[in-house]
Amino acid sequence: MKREILVQAYAKINLTLEILSKREDGYHNIVSVMQSISLCDRIRVKTEPDGIFVECSCPGVPGGRDNLAYKAADRLKKVLGIKKGAWISIEKGIPSAAGLGGGSSDAAAVLRALNLLWKGGLSEEEFADLAKDVGADVPFFIRGGTALAQGIGEKLKKLSPIPTLWFVLVKPSFGVSTKEIYEKFDSMEKDIKIRPSHGQLLTALYRNDLISAAPHMVNMLEGVTASLYPQVKDIMEVLSGEGCRKVLMCGSGPTVCGVVSSREEVFRIRQRLLKFNYPWKIYIARTVNYGSIIINRSKGGKIWEREDCRP
Numbered sequence: 514m515k516r517e518i519l520v521q522a523y524a525k526i527n528l529t530l531e532i533l534s535k536r537e538d539g540y541h542n543i544v545s546v547m548q549s550i551s552l553c554d555r556i557r558v559k560t561e562p563d564g565i566f567v568e569c570s571c572p573g574v575p576g577g578r579d580n581l582a583y584k585a586a587d588r589l590k591k592v593l594g595i596k597k598g599a600w601i602s603i604e605k606g607i608p609s610a611a612g613l614g615g616g617s618s619d620a621a622a623v624l625r626a627l628n629l630l631w632k633g634g635l636s637e638e639e640f641a642d643l644a645k646d647v648g649a650d651v652p653f654f655i656r657g658g659t660a661l662a663q664g665i666g667e668k669l670k671k672l673s674p675i676p677t678l679w680f681v682l683v684k685p686s687f688g689v690s691t692k693e694i695y696e697k698f699d700s701m702e703k704d705i706k707i708r709p710s711h712g713q714l715l716t717a718l719y720r721n722d723l724i725s726a727a728p729h730m731v732n733m734l735e736g737v738t739a740s741l742y743p744q745v746k747d748i749m750e751v752l753s754g755e756g757c758r759k760v761l762m763c764g765s766g767p768t769v770c771g772v773v774s775s776r777e778e779v780f781r782i783r784q785r786l787l788k789f790n791y792p793w794k795i796y797i798a799r800t801v802n803y804g805s806i807i808i809n810r811s812k813g814g815k816i817w818e819r820e821d822c823r824p
């Protein structure tokens with residue numbers, strides 16, 4: 514009998530992003546407070562007798578071998594040394610090439626789902642090693658929640674959940690390449706003076722003091738992406754004008770995130786933005802304490818509810 518799992522894979526934002534140095538392999542050493550948020554993709558994973566098939570109907574996101582979910586499934590199959598196959602269907606809710614880690618989250622969710630379906634029995638530590646090979650951000654999404662990421666993002670310290678924050682996410686119509694942004698960072702590095710203070714941020718967040726936390730939410734790539742794509746700056750100004758407590762770019766961008774402290778505020782700001790017909794996509798989200806949620810349909814788990822992804 515074919516077995517099937519449904520999994521919701523959640524996006525992330527970087528509450529801080531500090532770039533320390535460039536490594537010999539071209540990657541950058543970073544320090545980042547990463548946080549899972551409620552915006553998610555939905556993935557259907559079924560066992561097949563042989564082969565790995567990945568389909569995704571979202572424009573701009575490849576199916577087949579070029580999808581990160583394929584890479585994850587293929588790596589797991591090799592590590593387990595098994596003959597079984599899988600069929601993976603991805604419904605995107607997370608905008609792609611947006612700085613929200615959608616591809617990495619899908620990869621981590623597929624690893625978790627296939628470990629169950631294929632009875633791989635891998636521990637979290639074994640996952641972490643495997644995940645690292647699929648992509649630098651993938652280990653974070655295996656557990657998700659709040660974590661301090663170091664190295665190229667793969668060295669993780671799981672942190673206690675922070676009190677709930679709410680986000681208005683605004684994405685312009687284009688995506689950016691993370692590689693392009695880091696290359697530009699290298700040429701601008703000496704001009705970037707501002708650095709986040711991860712410890713001070715966390716102390717203020719755990720006190721539930723968003724006003725004190727706000728100045729410590731710093732993304733060192735913000736000015737870099739904004740210099741290449743001025744719309745990022747336009748969005749930041751609009752969100753600041755709407756009274757967000759903090760406006761921060763997500764990862765390498767171009768999505769910009771307005772941080773607010775209440776559900777009412779987040780809905781009010783979205784309503785106002787929608788009235789102006791900006792050529793941008795607007796999403797709302799809240800903090801969540803997991804990277805993915807698995808629903809086992811073979812055991813009678815019910816079909817996902819769209820509400821699960823909403824704040």
Ligand code: ATP
Pocket residue numbers: 573574575579580581582603608609610611612613614615616617619620650689691764765766
């Ligand atoms: P990064 O992790 O590089 O910062 P991001 O979060 O900005 O990435 P993603 O949505 O992960 O962006 O997409 C990056 C690229 O990966 C896209 O251009 C897309 O072609 C490719 N890709 C491969 N698999 C997926 C997937 N499952 N979902 C989204 N994009 C994918």
